Amino acid sequence: MTDWIDIGTLADIPQRGARTVRIAGQKEIAVFRTGDDHVFALVNECPHKKGPLSQGIVHGHSVACPLHNWNIALKTGEAQGNDEGCTPTVAVKQEGGRILIARPASLKAAA
Amino acid sequence: MDFQNNGPEMASEEQRFAPSQDVREHLVVVGNGMAGCRAVEELLARDKDRYRVTIFGAEPYVNYNRIMLSPVLAGEKSFDDIIINGRDWYKDNGIELIAGDPVTAIDRAARTVTSQSGRTVGYDKLLIATGSDPFIIPVPGKDLPGVISFRDMKDVDTMLAAAEAGKALGGGNAVVIGGGLLGLEAAHGLTLRGMKVTVIHLMDTLMERQLDEAAGWLLKSALEGRGQTILTGANTAEIYGDGKVEGVRLKDGREIPASLVVMAVGIRPSTALAREAGLEVNRGIKVDDHMVTSDPDVLAVGECVEHDGNVYGLVAPLWDMCRSLADGLTDRHSGYRGSVTSTKLKVAGLDVFSAGDFSGGEGCEDIVLRDASRGVYKRVVVRDDRIVGAVLYGDTADGGWYFDLLKREEDVSEIRDLLIFGQAFASGGGALDPKAAVAALSDDAEICGCNGVAKGQVVACIEKGACSLDAVRATCKASASCGSCTGLVENLLSVVLGEDVQSGPKTLCKCTSFTHDDVRREIVAQNMRSIPEVMQLLHWSTPDGCSSCRPALNYYLLCALPGEYQDDQQSRFVNERMHANIQKDGTYSVVPRMWGGLTNPRELRAIADVVEKYNAPMVKVTGGQRLDIFGIRKEDLPAVWADLNAAGMVSGHAYGKSLRTVKTCVGSEWCRFGTQDSTGLGVKIERMTWGSWMPHKFKIAASGCPRNCAEATIKDFGVVCVDSGYELHVGGNGGIHVRATDLLCKVSTEQEALDYCAAFIQLYREEARYLERTAPWIERVGVDYVKRRIVEDEAGREALRSRFLYSQSFSQEDPWAQRAAGADSELHQHLEPPMPFGAIAAE
Numbered sequence: 010m011t012d013w014i015d016i017g018t019l020a021d022i023p024q025r026g027a028r029t030v031r032i033a034g035q036k037e038i039a040v041f042r043t044g045d046d047h048v049f050a051l052v053n054e055c056p057h058k059k060g061p062l063s064q065g066i067v068h069g070h071s072v073a074c075p076l077h078n079w080n081i082a083l084k085t086g087e088a089q090g091n092d093e094g095c096t097p098t099v100a101v102k103q104e105g106g107r108i109l110i111a112r113p114a115s116l117k118a119a120a
Numbered sequence: 121m122d123f124q125n126n127g128p129e130m131a132s133e134e135q136r137f138a139p140s141q142d143v144r145e146h147l148v149v150v151g152n153g154m155a156g157c158r159a160v161e162e163l164l165a166r167d168k169d170r171y172r173v174t175i176f177g178a179e180p181y182v183n184y185n186r187i188m189l190s191p192v193l194a195g196e197k198s199f200d201d202i203i204i205n206g207r208d209w210y211k212d213n214g215i216e217l218i219a220g221d222p223v224t225a226i227d228r229a230a231r232t233v234t235s236q237s238g239r240t241v242g243y244d245k246l247l248i249a250t251g252s253d254p255f256i257i258p259v260p261g262k263d264l265p266g267v268i269s270f271r272d273m274k275d276v277d278t279m280l281a282a283a284e285a286g287k288a289l290g291g292g293n294a295v296v297i298g299g300g301l302l303g304l305e306a307a308h309g310l311t312l313r314g315m316k317v318t319v320i321h322l323m324d325t326l327m328e329r330q331l332d333e334a335a336g337w338l339l340k341s342a343l344e345g346r347g348q349t350i351l352t353g354a355n356t357a358e359i360y361g362d363g364k365v366e367g368v369r370l371k372d373g374r375e376i377p378a379s380l381v382v383m384a385v386g387i388r389p390s391t392a393l394a395r396e397a398g399l400e401v402n403r404g405i406k407v408d409d410h411m412v413t414s415d416p417d418v419l420a421v422g423e424c425v426e427h428d429g430n431v432y433g434l435v436a437p438l439w440d441m442c443r444s445l446a447d448g449l450t451d452r453h454s455g456y457r458g459s460v461t462s463t464k465l466k467v468a469g470l471d472v473f474s475a476g477d478f479s480g481g482e483g484c485e486d487i488v489l490r491d492a493s494r495g496v497y498k499r500v501v502v503r504d505d506r507i508v509g510a511v512l513y514g515d516t517a518d519g520g521w522y523f524d525l526l527k528r529e530e531d532v533s534e535i536r537d538l539l540i541f542g543q544a545f546a547s548g549g550g551a552l553d554p555k556a557a558v559a560a561l562s563d564d565a566e567i568c569g570c571n572g573v574a575k576g577q578v579v580a581c582i583e584k585g586a587c588s589l590d591a592v593r594a595t596c597k598a599s600a601s602c603g604s605c606t607g608l609v610e611n612l613l614s615v616v617l618g619e620d621v622q623s624g625p626k627t628l629c630k631c632t633s634f635t636h637d638d639v640r641r642e643i644v645a646q647n648m649r650s651i652p653e654v655m656q657l658l659h660w661s662t663p664d665g666c667s668s669c670r671p672a673l674n675y676y677l678l679c680a681l682p683g684e685y686q687d688d689q690q691s692r693f694v695n696e697r698m699h700a701n702i703q704k705d706g707t708y709s710v711v712p713r714m715w716g717g718l719t720n721p722r723e724l725r726a727i728a729d730v731v732e733k734y735n736a737p738m739v740k741v742t743g744g745q746r747l748d749i750f751g752i753r754k755e756d757l758p759a760v761w762a763d764l765n766a767a768g769m770v771s772g773h774a775y776g777k778s779l780r781t782v783k784t785c786v787g788s789e790w791c792r793f794g795t796q797d798s799t800g801l802g803v804k805i806e807r808m809t810w811g812s813w814m815p816h817k818f819k820i821a822a823s824g825c826p827r828n829c830a831e832a833t834i835k836d837f838g839v840v841c842v843d844s845g846y847e848l849h850v851g852g853n854g855g856i857h858v859r860a861t862d863l864l865c866k867v868s869t870e871q872e873a874l875d876y877c878a879a880f881i882q883l884y885r886e887e888a889r890y891l892e893r894t895a896p897w898i899e900r901v902g903v904d905y906v907k908r909r910i911v912e913d914e915a916g917r918e919a920l921r922s923r924f925l926y927s928q929s930f931s932q933e934d935p936w937a938q939r940a941a942g943a944d945s946e947l948h949q950h951l952e953p954p955m956p957f958g959a960i961a962a963e
């Protein structure tokens with residue numbers, strides 16, 4: 010069973026851009042909206058040197074990290090091309106015009 | 121029209137031929153639309169005599185084809201043409217039609233329905249097929265006469281009447297709110313009926329649910345070409361009018377006069393009746409695989425239902441649903457499994473098709489074909505060797521074929537390379553090798569449409585020694601214009617030379633076969649105005665580019681169309697998007713501008729206050745003689761700017777591909793060696809040049825004498841003042857490869873120094889490649905070339921200078937002030953989960 014947290018609407022995120030969500034005790038989450046209005050969520054840290062992925066250029070279903078331009082696949086969090094590393098992903102879905110992200114597992118017990 | 125009468129009275133007359141002594145189970149259908157009647161048809165086909173059928177319809181008509189309302193509005197069909205089942209069908213099948221009398225209540229305990237006219241009818245099985253209700257956006261004025269939706273024949277009649285009334289006045293104005301399938305069909309019909317139509321669409325591209333941005337952009341251009349006004353990214357604030365509609369006001373204040381407003385922003389399942397009867401309703405009426413609701417004697421079908429979490433707004437799924445429903449009612453068991461849908465736009469001459477999931481992404485291969493000369497865009501998305509989505513614009517002939525492959529989940533790996541060319545090509549037997557195909561072409565077959573070059577000419581020019589794409593382009597012009605034949609030319613090269621072609625100069629990025637220079641040239645030559653337009657006309661091979669080409673295109677357009685081009689924020693690197701410098705820990709640094717390196721107590725105080733107030737851990741004097749405040753958090757940036765603005769300081773642009781700073785020495789005002797007022801000149805240069813976007817960062821310095829304390833000879837543009845005037849230096853840089861400047865020329869007045877500076881910057885802005893600093897640019901083109909353009913060509917210099925100043929008249933806006941005033945302020949804030957830890961849905 011997954012608990013879902015409502016974080017807003019598609020219109021809250023710029024197309025080909027991202028916004029961040031903070032949940033107490035958790036790493037900041039970056040929520041991306043692609044050119045075709047898909048939504049993805051990742052921990053807001055590049056696997057290279059922790060660049061804030063939310064500030065990168067979103068193209069297709071990837072984001073280019075703002076610090077050293079690694080390309081990270083939004084769906085899997087994996088670095089692409091010759092780079093290696095992976096950013097944890099967060100389950101996300103759109104429902105009835107709202108965006109929901111999965112509540113991080115470690116918070117379940119606390120809530 | 122005899123089928124159109126049915127008021128309730130007439131209907132009760134009909135009741136007479138309904139066999140009241142009938143002992144068969146009674147099936148009552150609520151909704152005389154596409155799904156309700158289709159369900160009855162399917163049922164009759166299985167067992168003609170099993171049920172006695174009564175159909176209630178809210179509309180005073182027999183069953184008609186709702187999707188054909190668009191052609192009726194456009195004048196391509198009449199109402200008679202779109203009737204599916206006429207009066208005879210009801211009569212011949214013993215169906216009682218009660219039209220024009222909506223059902224208002226269902227009593228499940230008593231098993232009856234009651235209609236508006238007060239009639240109560242008992243049922244054994246009830247079928248709800250109430251379709252959808254148009255969504256009406258809750259703006260002031262939505263209830264004014266003249267505001268309608270586009271759903272039924274009555275709406276079409278209202279539109280026709282408005283067009284007729286408009287004609288008398290020499291053409292009326294209509295506004296269509298909603299640029300989706302329905303809205304565009306309404307807009308098309310109204311245009312053909314002589315109205316002046318404006319489409320208001322909230323999103324940035326038309327039909328964004330069906331089309332990707334490229335196709336949406338093509339559609340918009342085509343509609344504008346037909347005289348419609350399309351406003352995207354436009355939010356309706358109010359519909360105004362005194363007693364009736366007079367116009368629409370947008371949130372940004374624009375007003376569009378209109379005597380008719382059509383709202384086509386969406387539909388929602390019509391579930392009120394079911395909800396009041398206590399049936400289980402989510403987004404739609406919940407049904408199982410045989411369309412049975414939470415009450416075993418009540419079924420529901422069509423747009424009003426939700427099956428397996430899905431609701432549908434198209435007819436194809438209804439047909440599948442109706443089959444399963446009829447199977448269930450006649451004790452057969454098939455079961456509905458959901459539908460994959462495709463859509464087409466029914467607007468004459470605009471071929472648009474979309475199916476499945478074309479959003480691409482991880483594990484997906486996007487195959488894109490852009491044929492600018494034919495106005496064709498095709499995109500097929502393949503995952504695991506199966507087609508998962510397709511968008512076609514301009515040539516939809518293969519839509520059905522792709523959709524079929526998609527639905528059947530056919531393995532397409534065999535035909536992968538030719539898939540995008542369509543069925544005829546891909547299944548065209550043996551000759552699958554594109555090189556063989558080119559080799560087989562006759563000598564007079566046209567290769568390059570733009571320049572009218574035939575195969576024979578290309579071959580001849582290759583044989584005469586043009587061994588690369590570039591050489592071919594230079595010699596016979598093939599592929600030198602729009603580039604769509606580049607692939608053909610490359611194949612010809614390898615056919616003729618018998619080897620792989622030596623690749624041409626570096627392309628802008630992997631999304632295109634064009635170089636930076638090609639792209640810049642074509643943007644100007646073809647007067648392109650937006651990123652999607654460039655991508656279409658130059659055959660980009662990706663749907664929305666990459667992090668290399670998007671910032672470059674954004675810059676090229678900005679440079680080509682000052683004051684006109686709408687900057688694309690999402691195509692800018694973070695520093696430019698945030699107007700601050702991102703640092704390795706993800707915080708930002710802020711550098712207020714200090715003109716020519718000068719400051720005063722008020723500014724220093726403001727900076728000190730900001731440092732304290734926002735706990736900035738460090739302040740540093742930069743190499744460009746400014747103060748850099750480090751460690752500011754993204755969410756604090758707007759407040760920091762507001763504070764600095766209040767003290768009269770503007771953005772330092774110390775972070776963008778733009779003019780950074782003008783470094784100065786103290787010059788004649790204080791220094792015993794100074795020959796001219798280098799500080800004053802620096803201030804003037806900075807006032808003239810700040811805010812200008814460049815291919816790369818740009819630094820300037822002015823020194824007061826040849827001792828050169830401001831290090832002007834390692835700057836992009838440097839001035840060294842001498843007794844007799846000003847030496848102008850260009851193309852220096854202190855980066856990884858230190859390069860000292862070349863002397864451009866010597867001038868005698870300060871004004872000339874300023875004029876030459878402006879002309880030089882503009883030449884660099886217009887001709888360098890994105891991310892190319894002045895040093896490599898000058899090494900590439902030669903300093904003599906720059907001298908020819910700036911020093912020797914007086915008229916040219918003057919033209920460059922005035923183009924620069926014109927462009928500056930738009931770009932010297934302080935981005936900090938705009939952001940501090942609230943523009944895009946939400947981008948600095950974290951999304952606020954409305955229920956921080958509360959689960960709102962559980963699975």
Ligand SMILES: Cc1cc2nc3c(=O)[nH]c(=O)nc-3n(C[C@H](O)[C@H](O)[C@H](O)COP(=O)(O)OP(=O)(O)OC[C@H]3O[C@@H](n4cnc5c(N)ncnc54)[C@H](O)[C@@H]3O)c2cc1C
Pocket residue numbers: 150151152153154155156176177178179186187188189190221222223224249250251252270271272302390393421422423424432433434435436438464466
């Ligand atoms: C202008 C237009 C163009 C379209 N073009 C296309 C297209 O190109 N392709 C496509 O696939 N789809 C298209 N559609 C959508 C398609 O028409 C619908 O998907 C389809 O009609 C849905 O069928 P339905 O029976 O569920 O609803 P409907 O056809 O809307 O039928 C519902 C009926 O129930 C009646 N009703 C509602 N409440 C009551 C009540 N309480 N008592 C009695 N009767 C009631 C309504 O008056 C209506 O007649 C278009 C729709 C419109 C409006």
Ligand code: SF4
Pocket residue numbers: 785786787788791792793794795798823824825826827828829830
């Ligand atoms: S460059 Fe010349 S004028 Fe300027 S500070 Fe140095 S010595 Fe003085």
Ligand code: FES
Pocket residue numbers: 055056057058059060074075076077078079
């Ligand atoms: S931190 Fe992301 S690329 Fe280096």
